[in-house]
Structure formats: structure tokens, C-alpha cells
Amino acid sequence: MAMAQDAEGPGRGEGGAVSATAAAATVGLGMPGSGPPPDGAFDALRPPDAALIGDCVHCGFCLPTCPTYVLWGEEMDSPRGRIDIMKGGLEGDAFDAGSVRHLDQCLGCMACVTACPSGVQYDKLIEATRAQLERRVERPRAERLLRTAVYSVFPHPRRLRALRGPLRAYQATGLGRLLARTGVLGRLPEPLRAMESLAPKLGRMKALPARVPARGTRRRTVGLLTGCVQGAFFPDVNAATVRVLAAEGCDVIVPRRQGCCGALSAHAGREGEALAFAKRAIETFEAARVETVVVNAAGCGSHLKEYAHLLRDEPGWPERARAMAAKVRDITELLDELGPVAKRHPLPMRVAYQDACHLAHAQRVREQPRRLLRGVPGVELREPAEAEICCGSAGTYNLLHPGPARELGERKANAVLATGAEVMVTANPGCWMQVATTLAAMGERMPVAHTIQVLDASIRGVPVERLLARALDGPGTALPASGTSPAARPGAGPAVSPPS
Numbered sequence: 013m014a015m016a017q018d019a020e021g022p023g024r025g026e027g028g029a030v031s032a033t034a035a036a037a038t039v040g041l042g043m044p045g046s047g048p049p050p051d052g053a054f055d056a057l058r059p060p061d062a063a064l065i066g067d068c069v070h071c072g073f074c075l076p077t078c079p080t081y082v083l084w085g086e087e088m089d090s091p092r093g094r095i096d097i098m099k100g101g102l103e104g105d106a107f108d109a110g111s112v113r114h115l116d117q118c119l120g121c122m123a124c125v126t127a128c129p130s131g132v133q134y135d136k137l138i139e140a141t142r143a144q145l146e147r148r149v150e151r152p153r154a155e156r157l158l159r160t161a162v163y164s165v166f167p168h169p170r171r172l173r174a175l176r177g178p179l180r181a182y183q184a185t186g187l188g189r190l191l192a193r194t195g196v197l198g199r200l201p202e203p204l205r206a207m208e209s210l211a212p213k214l215g216r217m218k219a220l221p222a223r224v225p226a227r228g229t230r231r232r233t234v235g236l237l238t239g240c241v242q243g244a245f246f247p248d249v250n251a252a253t254v255r256v257l258a259a260e261g262c263d264v265i266v267p268r269r270q271g272c273c274g275a276l277s278a279h280a281g282r283e284g285e286a287l288a289f290a291k292r293a294i295e296t297f298e299a300a301r302v303e304t305v306v307v308n309a310a311g312c313g314s315h316l317k318e319y320a321h322l323l324r325d326e327p328g329w330p331e332r333a334r335a336m337a338a339k340v341r342d343i344t345e346l347l348d349e350l351g352p353v354a355k356r357h358p359l360p361m362r363v364a365y366q367d368a369c370h371l372a373h374a375q376r377v378r379e380q381p382r383r384l385l386r387g388v389p390g391v392e393l394r395e396p397a398e399a400e401i402c403c404g405s406a407g408t409y410n411l412l413h414p415g416p417a418r419e420l421g422e423r424k425a426n427a428v429l430a431t432g433a434e435v436m437v438t439a440n441p442g443c444w445m446q447v448a449t450t451l452a453a454m455g456e457r458m459p460v461a462h463t464i465q466v467l468d469a470s471i472r473g474v475p476v477e478r479l480l481a482r483a484l485d486g487p488g489t490a491l492p493a494s495g496t497s498p499a500a501r502p503g504a505g506p507a508v509s510p511p512s
Contacts, residue, residue: 053101142281215487231261314374360390364433405442448490459483
């Protein structure tokens with residue numbers, strides 16, 4: 013399949029001048045050594061739906077919201093260009109290396125789904141296509157090894173927890189700064205450098221109680237999905253979630269031996285893994301007998317809500333999957349639905365709220381977190397420009413495609429800085445790590461927190477200075493970039509050791 017340039021011509025994307033990396037991105041980035049699948053692009057096992065492909069009328073409304081098109085101005089790196097590749101595959105074309113690269117470079121942010129006036133279900137199309145690629149495309153050896161390493165660790169909570177000890181030791185000894193000074197870090201492959209820089213600061217990890225009773229009148233019994241990365245690297249977010257739910261009248265059940273929900277695997281096309289993870293999650297929360305399943309990571313929440321589609325062909329599972337999906341709520345969605353009963357104490361600060369793509373675009377949860385933040389006395393909400401453009405995290409995208417992810421991270425970081433806010437608030441661990449790490453690399457360290465941590469601090473009466481200090485230097489925060497000064501950006505909050 014040939015690559016086509018957008019009718020506007022090269023040199024301009026929807027966001028202005030295209031990135032300086034456009035030539036490399038549209039020619040050599042990704043998997044230049046990928047071989048085409050035998051006997052055409054798709055096999056008979058759930059290929060992308062021709063009817064859904066036919067919904068696209070090529071109007072172009074998706075272009076200004078597509079991160080890769082905004083970066084490079086390349087038609088085949090836009091949603092409608094990728095849909096053309098899928099259409100060709102259904103018509104019998106075999107994918108060449110360029111076609112695979114264009115599909116791989118999609119972040120799966122779903123901004124195009126929000127922008128599309130025709131209701132094109134691009135999310136279902138790209139997920140089905142990636143499952144085909146995962147089965148049928150022979151990737152280069154280095155790419156295979158990287159993907160195997162990533163998906164052998166990140167969807168497995170126990171393995172992630174096992175990494176905490178060595179990673180804490182690495183951070184405590186300052187080995188990263190030594191490796192940076194000696195030039196060792198700079199000689200590592202770019203994906204490994206991305207992993208090293210994205211690792212958040214780790215603190216002590218306390219186990220959550222299996223059940224926390226509601227304070228006051230019980231309004232709901234909920235189960236908490238603790239998540240993989242969220243549970244291992246951001247346990248403070250889960251602890252804050254439990255405290256706020258209890259304060260708002262919820263009995264909170266934290267099922268033991270939780271596994272991955274399957275989001276990372278599904279978004280990468282690893283269909284068999286995703287199905288197995290989903291079935292285990294359904295069994296776990298069925299046994300918990302809760303009214304609502306609460307999620308505080310946007311990518312996990314959007315995937316759980318799609319369980320009925322994922323398990324549609326699995327005998328005995330479709331109805332159970334529909335019942336599970338109907339119970340799922342993002343934490344901000346549930347709290348907005350219940351309405352506040354716990355008193356909010358003032359937190360006078362300027363907050364830049366950054367929309368997580370899988371919350372805003374996939375789940376259509378936009379106003380709820382904003383209403384909750386505005387409900388905190390003293391909070392002044394600031395809106396970053398280009399809110400619809402992904403920050404570049406996109407699950408594991410910033411590990412598999414660190415170059416464009418870095419550019420998108422810088423774009424988002426600059427938009428956040430331009431608001432003049434004192435703290436950035438978001439709803440997904442990937443967004444948190446991506447933007448906070450980018451800010452640190454730019455020499456602009458800034459406090460970053462989850463929405464639920466702001467609500468928790470307000471309900472508990474935590475002073476704003478303490479909240480900002482913990483959001484800058486506490487567990488889960490970005491470390492100063494290796495080889496740079498640990499000083500914070502002026503006005504970003506006190507750069508002091510946070511109280512526990």
C-alpha cells in the first residue's frame with residue numbers, strides 16, 4: 013500500500029508547521045523491517061468490520077485532533093488514512109512495512125471518535141486491526157524483544173511489585189545520576205532510556221484493608237479496581253480513593269488477588285491475553301458482590317466498559333460481561349453522581365486540569381471531574397490549550413515509540429505551563445508520569461496530582477502547602493532529570509521534603 017500525502021501538501025499539519033521529525037517518522041520510524049502477513053492482510057478471525065469502515069466519509073474533522081497528523085501532516089498517519097489502509101486490507105491487499113508502521117504509530121487516544129460527526133467507531137476498528145497485526149506480522153527481532161519485555165511485566169501486578177525493591181534502591185543510591193554523568197544512559201536504546209526516566213519516585217507501600225466501612229449513612233457498596241501500574245507505583249492514589257469513598261458514604265471492598273483488567277493487552281492487539289484477564293476480573297468482582305466497580309485509571313475504566321464487546325464471541329461470557337460493564341464507574345463519575353456529603357476545606361490554588369484521553373474521549377467523562385474540583389473552596393480551574401491532543405503516554409506508546417511521545421509530551425507540558433497553574437491534575441497514571449517527567453526534563457518541575465488526591469486533601473483539611481509539596485516531591489512524583497538540578501520551577505510550590 014502506498015503512502016499518500018494530504019491534499020494540503022507537505023510542510024503544514026493541522027497544528028501549524030509539522031514537526032522536524034516528520035521525515036523520519038513517516039519514512040523510518042517504527043518497524044522498517046516488518047514483513048507482510050502471508051495471503052493478504054487479515055485472516056477470518058474478527059477482522060475490522062467493513063460496515064464500520066464504510067461509515068467514514070473522509071470529511072477531515074478528525075485531522076486537527078489526531079496527534080500524529082498534527083505532528084507530521086501525513087495523511088496516512090491520520091484516522092481516515094489508517095481507515096483506508098484497513099479498507100485495502102479487507103479488499104485483499106497485503107500490508108507493506110509502511111502500512112504496518114502507520115497503524116502502529118496510532119496512539120489509540122480516541123480523540124477522532126469525539127470529533128467525528130459521522131459516528132465512526134475507530135476504537136473498534138483499530139483494536140480489531142491490531143489483533144490481526146499481532147498474529148500475522150513478523151516484527152524485527154529487537155521490536156519483538158521489547159514488546160515481550162513490556163507485556164511480560166506491566167500487566168502483572170505481582171511482577172511490578174517485585175520491581176519496587178530494586179527500583180527504590182536505584183533511586184536511593186543516585187545510580188541514575190552517576191550513569192548519566194558517565195554517559196552510560198545516553199548509550200542505551202531509546203526505549204530503555206524512556207523506561208528509566210518515566211519511573212516515578214517510590215515510597216513505602218501499605219496494603220489496603222479488604223473492607224473499609226462507610227462513614228455515616230451507607231449510600232453504596234463499591235469494589236475498587238486497584239490496577240497494575242496504579243497499584244504498584246501510585247498506591248497513594250488508591251489509598252486516597254478509599255478514604256474519599258468512605259467519607260462519601262460508601263462501603264469499599266478491595267478484592268484480594270486482583271489481576272490486570274486487560275487494557276494494555278487489548279490496546280496492543282494481544283487478544284488472547286486480554287480475554288483471559290477480562291474473565292478473571294469478572295469472576296473477581298462477581299465474587300465481591302458489589303453494586304459498583306470503581307476505577308481511578310482512565311485506560312482501565314474505558315476497557316472495562318467495553319467488556320461486552322470484547323467477550324461477545326466467548327460462550328457463556330457475553331451476559332456476564334454486560335453485567336460487569338454496566339457496574340463500572342470512574343471515581344469522578346461516581347462521586348458526581350452521588351453528590352457530596354463530606355465537608356470540603358479550602359485549598360487556595362490554581363489547578364490545570366489535564367484530560368486523560370480514555371476518560372474524556374473513550375468514556376465521555378469531562379464535566380464530572382471539573383465539577384468536583386470546582387466544588388473545592390479556593391480552587392481556581394485553568395484549562396490548557398489543545399486539551400484534545402494526547403500527551404503521548406497512551407498506555408505503552410511512550411515506551412514503544414519514545415520519539416513522537418516525547419514531542420507530544422513537550423507540547424502538553426508547554427500548554428500546562430502556559431496556564432500559570434501551581435499544580436497539574438489528571439486522572440490516569442500514564443498521563444501523570446508522561447507530563448511530570450517531561451516537565452522535569454525541561455527543567456520545569458511542577459506538582460502533579462490525581463483528581464482524587466485533591467478531593468482527599470480537601471476533605472481531610474490538609475493545608476495547601478503540604479498538598480503541593482507532596483505533589484512535587486512525594487511518592488509517585490517525577491524525579492529531577494538525571495544530571496539536572498532538583499530545583500523546582502519558581503512558583504510551582506515548595507521544594508521541600510513532604511510530610512508523610
